[in-house]
Amino acid sequence: MVTSTVETLSPTRVKLHISVTPEELKPSIAHAYEHIAQDVQIPGFRKGKVPAPIIDQRIGRGAVLEHAVNEGLDQFYRAAVNDNEVRIVGRPAAEIVEWPNEKDFSGDLKLEVEVDVRPEFDLPAYDAVKIEVDVVETDESAIDAELDSLRARFGTLVTVDRPAATGDFVELDLVATIDGTEIDRAQGVSYEVGSGELLEGIDEAVESLTAGEDTTFRSTLVGGDHAGEEAEVAVTVTAVKERELPEADDDFAQIASEYDTIAELRESLVERVSQQAVFTQGAAARDKLVETLIELVDIPVPEKLVEDEVHTHLEGEGRLEDDVHRAEVTEASQKQFRTQMILDKIVERHEVQVSQEELTQYLIQSSAQYGMPPQEFVDALQQNGQLPLMVGEVARNKALAIALGKVAVVDTAGNTVDLSGFAAVEDEDESAEDAPAEAAAAEEAPVKKAPAKKAPAKKPAAKKADADEAAAEKAPAKKAPAKKPAAKKPAAKKSDAE
Numbered sequence: 001m002v003t004s005t006v007e008t009l010s011p012t013r014v015k016l017h018i019s020v021t022p023e024e025l026k027p028s029i030a031h032a033y034e035h036i037a038q039d040v041q042i043p044g045f046r047k048g049k050v051p052a053p054i055i056d057q058r059i060g061r062g063a064v065l066e067h068a069v070n071e072g073l074d075q076f077y078r079a080a081v082n083d084n085e086v087r088i089v090g091r092p093a094a095e096i097v098e099w100p101n102e103k104d105f106s107g108d109l110k111l112e113v114e115v116d117v118r119p120e121f122d123l124p125a126y127d128a129v130k131i132e133v134d135v136v137e138t139d140e141s142a143i144d145a146e147l148d149s150l151r152a153r154f155g156t157l158v159t160v161d162r163p164a165a166t167g168d169f170v171e172l173d174l175v176a177t178i179d180g181t182e183i184d185r186a187q188g189v190s191y192e193v194g195s196g197e198l199l200e201g202i203d204e205a206v207e208s209l210t211a212g213e214d215t216t217f218r219s220t221l222v223g224g225d226h227a228g229e230e231a232e233v234a235v236t237v238t239a240v241k242e243r244e245l246p247e248a249d250d251d252f253a254q255i256a257s258e259y260d261t262i263a264e265l266r267e268s269l270v271e272r273v274s275q276q277a278v279f280t281q282g283a284a285a286r287d288k289l290v291e292t293l294i295e296l297v298d299i300p301v302p303e304k305l306v307e308d309e310v311h312t313h314l315e316g317e318g319r320l321e322d323d324v325h326r327a328e329v330t331e332a333s334q335k336q337f338r339t340q341m342i343l344d345k346i347v348e349r350h351e352v353q354v355s356q357e358e359l360t361q362y363l364i365q366s367s368a369q370y371g372m373p374p375q376e377f378v379d380a381l382q383q384n385g386q387l388p389l390m391v392g393e394v395a396r397n398k399a400l401a402i403a404l405g406k407v408a409v410v411d412t413a414g415n416t417v418d419l420s421g422f423a424a425v426e427d428e429d430e431s432a433e434d435a436p437a438e439a440a441a442a443e444e445a446p447v448k449k450a451p452a453k454k455a456p457a458k459k460p461a462a463k464k465a466d467a468d469e470a471a472a473e474k475a476p477a478k479k480a481p482a483k484k485p486a487a488k489k490p491a492a493k494k495s496d497a498e
Contacts, residue, residue, distance in 0.1 A: 282422030
């Protein structure tokens with residue numbers, strides 16, 4: 001049988017001491033002989049028909065034992081996790097501390113596995129929390145602004161002979177150099193002055209320039225092989241255009257909407273502005289609630305988990321040596337972990353369930369964000385074992401909405417903010433079609449090689465840590481322990497998590 005105990009190393013890390021008897025290891029040894037027989041070619045024997053004594057003679061019992069441990073490690077680790085109710089949140093590091101005897105496979109296999117776990121903490125009482133948000137105007141000026149935004153969508157760009165100003169569109173030729181060496185150039189770039197969507201410093205550089213004029217400025221590059229480096233950028237304005245808006249009259253209403261008159265269109269915008277106000281204040285209240293709960297409770301963060309996440313993030317950006325950015329990403333990852341832990345606690349407290357309809361709607365929205373057909377997006381998630389992550393994400397969103405419905409929200413003027421259309425109530429019924437909201441599937445994942453590249457699930461940047469941490473739960477570690485010489489019993493070696 002497999003026996004195990006848990007040693008607590010810290011609030012977020014434990015060591016599993018696992019002992020496997022020869023009887024429990026026996027099936028894995030039998031499979032090891034079968035697999036090796038399929039792989040080796042020995043004269044006089046058909047593939048797959050090599051007897052065990054010949055394998056012992058030619059390959060060595062040490063190789064058989066190593067193969068058996070490789071195969072059984074997943075099962076032994078999972079049994080220990082389940083028996084001790086360990087809630088893992090990262091990839092473990094396994095060390096073989098004692099091997100069975102090679103001669104007759106007698107003696108227990110003993111291993112130790114260190115792994116990060118969910119910290120224990122008490123959820124703060126959020127029903128006594130008071131959240132303050134900014135006032136959002138829904139008066140005539142807000143309606144005028146919404147109407148102007150709609151008019152801008154139907155505006156036309158007209159070339160003008162004057163210096164560029166905020167709100168104008170300019171056509172630009174750009175050349176970036178570092179230490180006098182050209183690293184990139186672009187021509188005919190259309191840019192709205194003041195939007196801040198191109199390069200830092202571009203707005204100040206082109207504002208007041210007319211067509212045909214040029215200047216240079218310094219900016220930190222945000223993409224490509226030189227991301228994070230400062231370059232000198234030469235910019236030439238080739239055209240300045242202003243946007244002419246259509247008149248806000250009945251003709252415009254008929255072109256831009258389903259209404260016949262501008263009065264009817266304005267009336268419809270009243271409801272839109274009100275809905276936007278609720279969404280704006282609701283989003284602000286939601287973020288402040290999370291920040292408040294994080295401040296109210298001390299949640300330890302697994303250092304190894306965050307370290308791995310930060311390394312993966314910086315490696316993907318090619319910025320492993322950027323200490324300033326490393327500190328920023330570390331802080332964001334720590335905050336995201338604490339946020340997830342709090343929301344998961346709320347999910348458990350209110351027994352949040354995710355219906356199939358809710359999951360489907362979320363997947364459709366996510367697939368649209370990535371420009372993928374819904375079924376293709378779902379197939380990619382299923383292929384990489386990422387679908388449970390989506391269930392957890394929906395559950396956390398619901399939990400946060402429930403918590404938001406239990407707090408008092410006021411604006412800076414002292415007025416009570418009605419977020420009934422933004423918050424949520426607790427589920428009264430549990431549908432038979434509900435998907436489990438808990439992360440059990442992830443926590444019970446076997447010790448195995450990391451999965452293929454995650455299917456994209458576009459979320460706010462701060463939530464990347466959440467996705468990566470959940471992915472770590474899905475595939476905690478490699479299967480293979482340390483290599484074992486075939487002829488003699490080795491000293492204990494470590495098989496670290498990838």
